[in-house]
Amino acid sequence: MARTPTTTDAFNAVAEASRRDLLDALGTGEATVSELVERLGLSQPQVSKHLAVLRAVGLVLVRVDGRHHWYRVNGPALKPIYDWVRMFERTWNARLDRLEDLLEELKTQEEEP
Amino acid sequence: MARTPTTTDAFNAVAEASRRDLLDALGTGEATVSELVERLGLSQPQVSKHLAVLRAVGLVLVRVDGRHHWYRVNGPALKPIYDWVRMFERTWNARLDRLEDLLEELKTQEEEP
DNA sequence: TTGACATATACCGATATCGGAATATGATTC
């Protein structure tokens, strides 16, 4: 057995920094492969291959117009990651931490009427 | 060149599902290696090796007590992931989307007094 | 001190990746 394939899910696809850079470069708009090549300073095959991985896990969508392929981010495909890390948010967010304390306090009062 | 090493950063460490499972199993508490072995049904070397990766990127901390190693999650090490995915939150969160529209509208009014 | 317990590490084979270079596919223009 080997490492989990990059096309398994968003977690694996996004582990590679270049692919995160691609998503960042796309932002909320659309871009063509050659535009991305220029913006990121990567080779064209490199960009195409990374985009193929992102496409495989649904992180980007393509609109073909003649010989131009317009790529855009499919945000919701990132939600599983967001949902997972959010479970740990309270460990660095003091505000959520205090809220948790408050809820705990209220629960204790309920149990001891 | 090959794939980015798992010990490069939190993104790569967390790409493996077993390691996410380990963090989930630890939750907000502490656990010993053998406890994690039992909870997750993995082999002991497997757990130790995954914990070593998590340790390498600061995602877990250890407290040694005799022959017992108590592991716990170091939440803030996940913040880089949280911060990165959060930039795309508006693409699936309609509420943030409307907020963005509102800000855009206000900005437009400013430009046309 | 010997044996049992708890954890870490080393070695192995199989595999998927990465970037680079070359090339294939496909659409446009002359």
Add this chain to the structure above:
DNA sequence: GAATCATATTCCGATATCGGTATATGTCAA
């Protein structure tokens, strides 16, 4: 139809991973 532009795909060598098995390290208990 030939040349050009835009993108995708293939082949390559190097490398890091994964799980399994075996073993090393270290601690406690009898």
